[in-house]
Amino acid sequence: MKYKNISIWSDAKQENVCENLSSNIDVDVLIIGGGITGLSTAYHLINSNLKVCLVDKNEIASGVTCRTTGKLTYLQENILSKVAKYHGISKAKDYLDSQIDAINLVKAIITKENISCDLQEVSSYIFSNDKVNKIKKEMDLLNKLNVKLEPATTLPNGKCFNYGFFVKDTYVFHPIKYLHAIKNICLNNNINIYENTKVISINYENSIYECVTETGTIKAKYVVLAMHYPYFLFPFLLPLKTTIEKSYIKAYEVSCDNKFSAITISKPTISMRFHQTKDKCYQLYLNNSHNSCVKFNDKECFKDLTNVNNQEPEYLWSNKDIITNDALPFIGPIDDTNTLLIGTGYNTWGMTNGSIAGKILSDIILNKENKYVKLFSPKRSLNLGKIINLPVSIGSSACAIVKTKIHKNKEWYPDNVRFETRKGKNIAIYTDENKKEHIVYNICPHLKCSLLFNDVEKTWDCPCHGSRFDIDGNTIEGPSNYNITYKDN
Numbered sequence: 290m291k292y293k294n295i296s297i298w299s300d301a302k303q304e305n306v307c308e309n310l311s312s313n314i315d316v317d318v319l320i321i322g323g324g325i326t327g328l329s330t331a332y333h334l335i336n337s338n339l340k341v342c343l344v345d346k347n348e349i350a351s352g353v354t355c356r357t358t359g360k361l362t363y364l365q366e367n368i369l370s371k372v373a374k375y376h377g378i379s380k381a382k383d384y385l386d387s388q389i390d391a392i393n394l395v396k397a398i399i400t401k402e403n404i405s406c407d408l409q410e411v412s413s414y415i416f417s418n419d420k421v422n423k424i425k426k427e428m429d430l431l432n433k434l435n436v437k438l439e440p441a442t443t444l445p446n447g448k449c450f451n452y453g454f455f456v457k458d459t460y461v462f463h464p465i466k467y468l469h470a471i472k473n474i475c476l477n478n479n480i481n482i483y484e485n486t487k488v489i490s491i492n493y494e495n496s497i498y499e500c501v502t503e504t505g506t507i508k509a510k511y512v513v514l515a516m517h518y519p520y521f522l523f524p525f526l527l528p529l530k531t532t533i534e535k536s537y538i539k540a541y542e543v544s545c546d547n548k549f550s551a552i553t554i555s556k557p558t559i560s561m562r563f564h565q566t567k568d569k570c571y572q573l574y575l576n577n578s579h580n581s582c583v584k585f586n587d588k589e590c591f592k593d594l595t596n597v598n599n600q601e602p603e604y605l606w607s608n609k610d611i612i613t614n615d616a617l618p619f620i621g622p623i624d625d626t627n628t629l630l631i632g633t634g635y636n637t638w639g640m641t642n643g644s645i646a647g648k649i650l651s652d653i654i655l656n657k658e659n660k661y662v663k664l665f666s667p668k669r670s671l672n673l674g675k676i677i678n679l680p681v682s683i684g685s686s687a688c689a690i691v692k693t694k695i696h697k698n699k700e701w702y703p704d705n706v707r708f709e710t711r712k713g714k715n716i717a718i719y720t721d722e723n724k725k726e727h728i729v730y731n732i733c734p735h736l737k738c739s740l741l742f743n744d745v746e747k748t749w750d751c752p753c754h755g756s757r758f759d760i761d762g763n764t765i766e767g768p769s770n771y772n773i774t775y776k777d778n
Contacts, residue, residue: 294746296356297540297564297571297604298465306348307476310483310505316342318654319500319509321488324354325464325639326632327515328471329647332398335478337655342507343480346487350468352766353517356608357639358538358562358573360550361395362459363388364413365638367427367554369434371616375673382434383664384617391641392460394648399467402474406466407565414444414551416453423554424452445549461550461562464640489770491521491629498629511654514623514631515646518611518755520735520770525623525667527611528736530675531634532682533755534610536560536578537587537594539602546570571603578637581609581752588701591745607746609755609766610637614678620646620665621653630654631667699741706742716775717742717749719760728775729762735769749773 293299318334320327323345334341345351363385373381399408417424431438438454476482491512492499500507519527536558543563550562560575574597577590584590587607595602613619613634620632620642630653632646645661652659663669705720708731717731719742729749731740738753748765749758757766762774 292539292602292605294605296538296606297573298355298357298359298463299351301463301465301469303348303469303472305473307482307484309485310344310502310507313506313508314342314481315508316340316481317509318342318511318513319344319498319507320513320515321345321500322352322513322515322517323349323468323472323482323484324352324515324517325350325468325643326646326650327513328468328475329644330513330515330632330650331475331480331482331647332471333647333651334654335475335480337651339654341480342483342509343475344483344486344488344502344507346485346764346767348484349472349482350465353608353610354464354468354639354643356538356606357464358550358560358575359464359564359640360413360459360461360562360638361392361640362413362550362638363392363436363641364415364456364459364552365636366415366552366558367423368616368636368638369430370423370427373430375615376617378430378433380617380664381430383661385431385434385436387645387661387664388638388641391645395462395467395640395644396460398471399462402470404467404470406470407461407463409461409548409565410457411459411461411562412445412455412457412549413459414441414453414455414549415554416441416444416450416551417554418451420553420555421452424454427554428454444551446547455549459550461564462640463564487764487770493626493629496626496628511628511630513650513654514629514633515650516767517609517633518768519631519633520768522736525619525631527619527633528754529679529682530614530619532612532614532678533581533753534578534612534637535581535584535607536575536610536637537590537607538573538575538605539594539597539600540564540571540573540604541598541600541602543570543572547572572600574598581750581755585699585741585752586701587741587743587745587750605745607743609757610635610639611755612636614675614682615669615672617669618642618646618665619667620649621662621667623667627653701744702742703744706744711775711777714775715739719747721760727760727762729758729760730773730775732773733769734771734773735767740773
């Protein structure tokens with residue numbers, strides 16, 4: 290069976306794609322990015338009497354949100370143990386509360402707006418065959434925080450493991466159906482949305498942001514950076530505070546809908562959930578998560594995934610997540626004006642953190658109290674996590690830059706990929722099945738890391754900070770804000 294090299298959620302097509310920006314406009318709030326963070330922020334600004342505009346350089350919900358597994362859970366590997374280690378047990382309690390609040394927030398929106406997005410209550414499991422001490426530590430912490438959980442050594446589908454536990458009050462949903470509904474609600478409430486509109490630069494003068502796109506300029510009092518990875522280096526220096534984790538997911542048909550989700554606490558991560566359509570049930574299976582700067586062979590990772598359970602996939606795709614050095618997301622202002630806001634670094638748990646980010650960011654703009662502002666502040670003080678993981682952030686990126694430049698033509702590349710130097714520029718050429726050549730510059734415009742060819746998804750990927758380009762060099766995902774299409778002039 291020939292698989293689709295897209296996410297299972299990508300089949301949910303938009304009914305109406307918004308036009309791109311075609312003129313200069315003035316707004317109170319500009320939101321850049323149409324994933325779960327951006328659309329959640331826009332939703333919470335409905336009825337605020339502010340003029341709100343949202344732009345996305347591609348179509349709404351076509352980025353990282355589209356490649357998630359779609360879990361709404363507060364059982365997130367051993368993140369609580371990390372938060373307690375770096376910030377103390379009271380902050381771990383606050384983080385747990387934020388995730389529970391995020392789940393309840395999404396449920397309330399779905400109920401209020403009557404959104405059909407396959408929301409389903411499931412039990413969530415954490416399990417391991419070799420990291421029993423980590424499991425017990427997370428379990429003890431959850432017990433201290435008064436979470437009702439139960440020990441387990443078997444998943445509902447019969448899979449056995451050495452040690453684990455589960456909780457019952459978690460959920461899964463169809464993230465793109467949810468966001469398409471939120472988009473339409475925003476449009477019906479006078480929030481302007483422009484798709485295929487790329488913000489090229491942001492300038493600040495006289496308390497106003499001037500955001501330049503290819504087809505118009507947007508002036509705004511507040512700017513919310515809701516893209517997965519901001520394209521600029523200053524003032525936030527995100528590469529020094531994070532690493533990129535890449536994972537591989539397949540969806541394949543199974544005979545029944547098992548109402549549970551599960552994830553290992555050890556690396557490489559194994560994660561699973563189930564999704565019911567009108568006529569089929571699928572299992573989503575994720576594995577081989579790794580630091581993208583360390584492991585480059587996508588072909589091998591996809592091969593390992595397709596061999597799991599001897600199940601051929603119907604859908605096969607990869608995803609990238611931003612992992613922060615201190616286990617907490619960055620949500621809030623990043624400069625002294627408190628008008629340039631960010632929501633990113635969700636440590637693979639974007640559905641809950643993106644949802645709560647929308648509420649936090651909108652509350653900051655509306656000058657409302659929100660108990661999580663300090664917890665997630667991008668300007669939070671130095672801590673143990675930042676200190677011990679800073680060398681990892683710097684070292685892994687530096688290593689990736691060197692390794693990709695030394696030997697571009699990897700041994701696992703197919704014969705239809707080759708590299709040349711033309712007019713002093715390094716280029717890469719992919720020849721498709723129709724013998725057409727697709728030529729790109731083999732360097733990421735963001736911080737000049739050389740690119741890797743992803744033969745399964747037919748993309749050029751940057752291992753350093755996650756930029757992704759199609760075979761013709763068009764930007765699919767940032768932080769790069771520029772294409773790499775070769776121009777022979």
